[in-house]
Amino acid sequence: MKTTTTVAPQVATAGAFRATRRRRTSRSLVVTCSLAVAVCALFVLTMMVGSFQLSAGEVIASVLQLREDPSVDFVVRGLRLPTAASALAVGLALGAAGTIFQQLLRNPLASPDFVGINSGAGLAAITGIVLLQVSGVAVSALALAGAVAAALLMYVLAWRDGVAGYRFILIGIGATLFFDGLIGYMLTRAQLSDARQAMHWLTGSVGQADASELRLLLGALLLLLPTAVLLQRQLRALELGDDTARALGIRTELSRAGLLATAVVLTALAVAVAGPIVFVALVAGPIANRLLGPATGGIIPAALVGAALLLTADLIAVHLLPTALPTGVVTGAVGAPYLLWLLATTNRQGAGG
Amino acid sequence: MSSSNNLARRASALGPGLAVLCVLLALVAFLSVTLGSRSIGLPEVLRALGNLDTDGSINSTVTLELRVPRTLLGILVGAALGVAGAILQGVTRNPLADAGIMGINSGAAVFVVFAVTVLGVRGAGVYVWFAFAGAIAALVLVYAIASLGREGATPIKLALAGVAVTAGLASVTTGIVMTNVETLNELRFWQVGSLAGRYAPVLTGVAPFLIVGLIASLGFGRALNGLALGEDMARGLGQQVTRTRAAAFGVVAVLAGAATAACGPIVFVGLVVPHVARFICGPDYRWILPYSMFLSPIVLLLADVLGRVVVVPDELQVGVVLGVLGAPAFVGIVRYGRLSEV
Numbered sequence: 001m002k003t004t005t006t007v008a009p010q011v012a013t014a015g016a017f018r019a020t021r022r023r024r025t026s027r028s029l030v031v032t033c034s035l036a037v038a039v040c041a042l043f044v045l046t047m048m049v050g051s052f053q054l055s056a057g058e059v060i061a062s063v064l065q066l067r068e069d070p071s072v073d074f075v076v077r078g079l080r081l082p083t084a085a086s087a088l089a090v091g092l093a094l095g096a097a098g099t100i101f102q103q104l105l106r107n108p109l110a111s112p113d114f115v116g117i118n119s120g121a122g123l124a125a126i127t128g129i130v131l132l133q134v135s136g137v138a139v140s141a142l143a144l145a146g147a148v149a150a151a152l153l154m155y156v157l158a159w160r161d162g163v164a165g166y167r168f169i170l171i172g173i174g175a176t177l178f179f180d181g182l183i184g185y186m187l188t189r190a191q192l193s194d195a196r197q198a199m200h201w202l203t204g205s206v207g208q209a210d211a212s213e214l215r216l217l218l219g220a221l222l223l224l225l226p227t228a229v230l231l232q233r234q235l236r237a238l239e240l241g242d243d244t245a246r247a248l249g250i251r252t253e254l255s256r257a258g259l260l261a262t263a264v265v266l267t268a269l270a271v272a273v274a275g276p277i278v279f280v281a282l283v284a285g286p287i288a289n290r291l292l293g294p295a296t297g298g299i300i301p302a303a304l305v306g307a308a309l310l311l312t313a314d315l316i317a318v319h320l321l322p323t324a325l326p327t328g329v330v331t332g333a334v335g336a337p338y339l340l341w342l343l344a345t346t347n348r349q350g351a352g353g
Numbered sequence: 354m355s356s357s358n359n360l361a362r363r364a365s366a367l368g369p370g371l372a373v374l375c376v377l378l379a380l381v382a383f384l385s386v387t388l389g390s391r392s393i394g395l396p397e398v399l400r401a402l403g404n405l406d407t408d409g410s411i412n413s414t415v416t417l418e419l420r421v422p423r424t425l426l427g428i429l430v431g432a433a434l435g436v437a438g439a440i441l442q443g444v445t446r447n448p449l450a451d452a453g454i455m456g457i458n459s460g461a462a463v464f465v466v467f468a469v470t471v472l473g474v475r476g477a478g479v480y481v482w483f484a485f486a487g488a489i490a491a492l493v494l495v496y497a498i499a500s501l502g503r504e505g506a507t508p509i510k511l512a513l514a515g516v517a518v519t520a521g522l523a524s525v526t527t528g529i530v531m532t533n534v535e536t537l538n539e540l541r542f543w544q545v546g547s548l549a550g551r552y553a554p555v556l557t558g559v560a561p562f563l564i565v566g567l568i569a570s571l572g573f574g575r576a577l578n579g580l581a582l583g584e585d586m587a588r589g590l591g592q593q594v595t596r597t598r599a600a601a602f603g604v605v606a607v608l609a610g611a612a613t614a615a616c617g618p619i620v621f622v623g624l625v626v627p628h629v630a631r632f633i634c635g636p637d638y639r640w641i642l643p644y645s646m647f648l649s650p651i652v653l654l655l656a657d658v659l660g661r662v663v664v665v666p667d668e669l670q671v672g673v674v675l676g677v678l679g680a681p682a683f684v685g686i687v688r689y690g691r692l693s694e695v
Contacts, residue, residue, distance in 0.1 A: 113520065114516045114517065114520070157684050157688070158688075160688060167687060167688070170449065170687045171684060171687055171688075173454065173516055174680055174683040174684055174687065175680070176516065177453070177454065177620050177621070177676065177680070177683075178676055178677070178679075178680035178683075181545075181620065181672060181673055181675075181676030181677075182673065182676065182677075184541070184544045184545040184618075184672070184673075185545055185669075185670065185672075185673040187541040187544070187545075188541055188542055188544075188545050188670070190541075192534065192537070192538055195537060195538075195541055196531075196534060196537060199527060199530060199531060199537060200531060202527070203524070203527045203531065278520050278524060279520070279521075282517075323532055325528055325531060325532070326527075326531065328524060328527070329524050329525075329527055329528040329531070331524070332520060332521055332523070332524020332525070332527075332528075333521070333524055333525060333528065335520075335521065335524075336517070336518070336520070336521025336522070336524070337521075
């Protein structure tokens with residue numbers, strides 16, 4: 001910021017600059033707070049609707065353990081809270097990871113769903129379901145391992161005097177094709193019932209969360225979201241390009257690797273909990289940026305948008321559709337048209353990939 | 354002067370090279386007819402081929418009704434995929450343009466699922482036509498999306514638009530499949546690219562499209578050479594750029610669409626083989642196209658034979674074999690290839 005004042009020493013300009021900055025900060029604060037409120041409202045709403053209708057008061061009282069009512073407690077804490085909490089946590093993780101990827105690779109289309117991480121997790125999980133006949137926690141553990149392994153593999157393959165964004169993306173797409181081919185092969189080897197289970201997992205659903213992984217994801221969120229926000233300064237410098245960042249005194253490769261690792265762990269845990277849910281990571285960042293106006297790039301707003309999207313998608317998937325479908329079907333069907341619009345508009349500005 | 358001499362020498366060596374490829378293709382085709390999970394002696398194969406009619410024995414039936422159509426289909430589909438890849442890379446001036454990467458498979462899959470669920474269609478011979486239509490629709494959609502905006506269809510935009518459209522269509526497919534187990538069963542076998550089980554009816558269905566497309570494609574060499582100089586230069590040389598591009602896309606859609614319809618998704622052949630062809634013959638598309646046409650079926654048939662021999666008595670689908678072998682090649686192109694020189 002000092003550089004700006006030396007370039008334009010007039011007091012008036014500095015004052016205008018400070019005013020702009022204040023406006024930007026306050027807008028980002030307002031947006032973040034209203035997003036948080038919206039997410040809380042959706043969170044409560046998800047637990048209210050269903051075959052057994054509840055009021056908002058009953059849900060809140062039961063979740064906070066203010067009142068004892070066995071039937072309400074059973075429905076809320078036993079049945080609906082795990083799903084709602086996993087939608088919340090997975091949405092937060094995907095939103096944050098998506099925006100980190102997009103800023104790090106400097107491409108609005110580079111989200112973890114498309115650059116091989118989800119496919120790697122998918123291949124590992126499907127192999128477990130089909131060949132080893134495992135289910136539940138073991139599938140999630142395999143998915144976690146698969147996602148991390150895929151990310152490491154791509155990082156190594158894309159490494160050539162540092163990792164250029166475009167090379168990472170293209171290698172990621174190649175890896176996606178490779179993993180998808182093997183997933184298809186696994187599906188033909190499976191019994192029909194196993195294949196159906198595998199397809200269900202591959203689509204991604206917040207309803208399949210397991211309590212222990214959910215706890216792990218929530219813990220990781222508490223640790224990693226603040227870390228990511230602390231790294232935000234460096235992220236912004238990276239957005240200016242490697243040379244500028246280096247000139248500002250940032251060890252680019254180290255912070256890039258650290259940020260990528262944070263995003264990969266978040267994605268891997270989210271995939272382990274809910275399966276590879278597409279498009280949430282892709283659209284959360286751009287939507288948050290639209291809301292934020294000039295103060296783009298916030299990780300927390302993007303995470304909140306991700307959570308809001310996934311909670312809404314879950315509401316639609318479970319309650320509005322004639323047959324209950326996995327959440328991933330809804331996010332995919334809603335995300336595709338949005339993506340087309342994104343491609344059209346970013347390209348018109350000449351800023352697309 | 355020396356470079357034009359070089360070119361002339363190169364051209365004089367390329368003709369015989371093509372003849373060598375022809376011989377190689379014949380050899381591989383012969384291997385494909387003779388090798389398989391059922392071991393049939395060479396004399397029996399030759400007798401069956403000589404008579405061109407089954408004498409009622411199982412061995413001659415296997416040879417004539419299973420292996421020969423399979424090999425012919427492999428040759429046609431391989432040639433189509435290779436040429437389609439070469440044309441796509443030339444028209445888009447994009448080293449990573451490939452029908453598989455551009456989402457053609459997901460379009461075909463959506464239409465196949467639609468045919469099975471809504472129209473109740475069964476059997477590979479019939480839903481070839483739906484796969485064909487879906488493949489063409491997806492290809493047009495992805496190219497249209499990627500070429501929006503002023504820089505046109507850059508490698509990354511094409512690849513990402515392809516992956517994104519694939520993801521969107523795949524979730525539609527999954528939505529249908531999850532509610533209908535029977536469709537899932539049909540789809541999962543179509544989704545792995547394979548030459549097995551696609552016999553005479555499929556072959557006779559798609560062969561006319563593939564042959565016409567292949568013949569038409571050979572006329573694009575000069576136009577692609579012009580486009581390689583850049584759009585403005587090509588226009589300056591008197592080319593109708595828009596018309597050329599549209600015609601080339603039509604040919605690609607027919608070739609890749611018919612190939613995908615017949616065999617399911619086979620990725621990487623169309624991507625990697627044109628690069629090999631370019632490595633051999635330099636930048637002249639009048640040579641790249643025929644070289645791709647002969648190299649690709651060699652690769653495809655070899656992969657198919659490999660899949661049959663590796664896990665006897667079972668077999669590995671050719672799509673899987675190519676996926677495993679093609680991914681390292683793709684990574685190599687991205688890492689070391691001179692991406693801009695197309």
